């Protein structure tokens with residue numbers, strides 16, 4: 001049975017923003033094969049952990065909870081997630097500058113992005129040391145590069161796409177699926193984009209068409225007059241793509257990027273005093289960004305302040321036995337609080353106190369774990385616990401004495417996933433021989449029932465021809 005997650009979170013950022021430090025802070029350098037469900041880990045990949053409230057706590061089974069992958073302590077379960085380090089982001093990436101093409105190509109493997117930004121303003125757009133650089137530039141510029149990459153490719157192909165669609169009357173879903181699959185987009189993403197685009201088109205229609213925004217090579221149905229009231233909503237007709245202008249393409253690409261690459265911004269280097277004013281400015285700028293307007297692509301809830309370097313330091317001192325500390329904590333214990341810990345020398349002690357004052361007391365944590373949490377949430381993932389026995393939560397089909405390992409498996413699935421879809425993700429035998437499912441209390445589940453946390457997220461499947 002698989003366990004963990006199949007998605008990838010990519011870490012991006014200009015040189016010297018703190019990307020490597022961030023990855024070191026969140027990933028397990030010594031993660032052993034077997035601790036996570038991924039068969040191969042490439043050199044530019046790492047494993048981070050997503051913390052959840054495990055179902056074991058709810059059912060008083062914490063002492064028996066034995067995750068196949070990751071770990072669980074007192075109901076706090078850590079689920080392995082795959083991280084990807086994507087290098088080569090410099091201005092002009094979409095035009096192939098630097099490692100631009102490689103960078104954009106690598107993005108295809110990512111499901112969500114973490115954009116590490118130097119919030120102290122101490123590095124320019126190329127990562128060179130400077131003073132008073134405005135980090136808002138970096139946030140906007142990443143969106144701009146990715147947007148330009150997708151938009152320019154689509155614009156180039158557009159006349160051909162439209163001609164073919166008019167000739168074949170292919171549905172917009174198929175058209176976009178064919179043309180956006182190169183960016184790793186699946187059918188579900190395209191359907192969500194089209195639903196959102198239909199709403200956006202109503203607004204664009206109200207503005208009327210602007211001949212300057214017409215796409216060369218397309219003869220518009222409504223003629224070439226400046227203002228027409230032809231509908232551009234994709235629900236109205238199959239051939240409506242002829243009426244799309246550059247404005248429509250930009251809007252579609254913005255929506256697409258919002259769905260395809262949900263992004264969390266890590267405002268890094270908050271331990272440096274210069275970061276304060278920039279953080280206030282950035283939070284103010286994005287405070288009004290709503291869930292439905294994808295134009296900026298950044299939502300306030302997806303901006304997190306971090307100090308990757310502080311987390312690396314705390315992690316190292318913990319490993320060396322100087323402090324007690326768990327990622328995400330608002331404080332640590334040192335020799336002064338617990339004499340069984342090693343006593344730090346003067347310099348180390350001062351550095352620890354500095355981290356306490358500048359980062360932990362001021363911001364509540366180093367922020368790095370919160371970034372992982374928000375990235376998984378941005379992907380709208382929820383945990384599901386498939387067990388063989390919904391009475392004792394073990395993987396033994398017979399009731400036995402219930403003393404075995406409980407809640408061995410946990411998968412993260414997208415909100416809206418049905419019981420039947422979970423069966424397909426668990427393993428191929430179950431997918432072929434699915435014969436039903438039940439949850440706690442023997443409650444039978446329908447195959448189209450949607451997974452709801454704490455309601456039917458602990459479930460057992462029945463198989464044809466054999467029992468599970």
Ligand SMILES: Nc1nc2c(ncn2[C@@H]2O[C@H](COP(=O)(O)OP(=O)(O)OP(=O)(O)O)[C@@H](O)[C@H]2O)c(=O)[nH]1
Nearest residue numbers: 014015016017018019020021268269307308309310
């Ligand atoms: N003060 C402070 N410095 C940091 C922080 N995170 C990283 N740095 C420093 O910033 C510099 C660049 O950090 P890296 O992690 O190497 O940055 P990078 O983005 O991986 O850089 P490239 O490898 O060039 O792409 C190093 O000197 C780090 O020690 C932080 O939270 N606070």
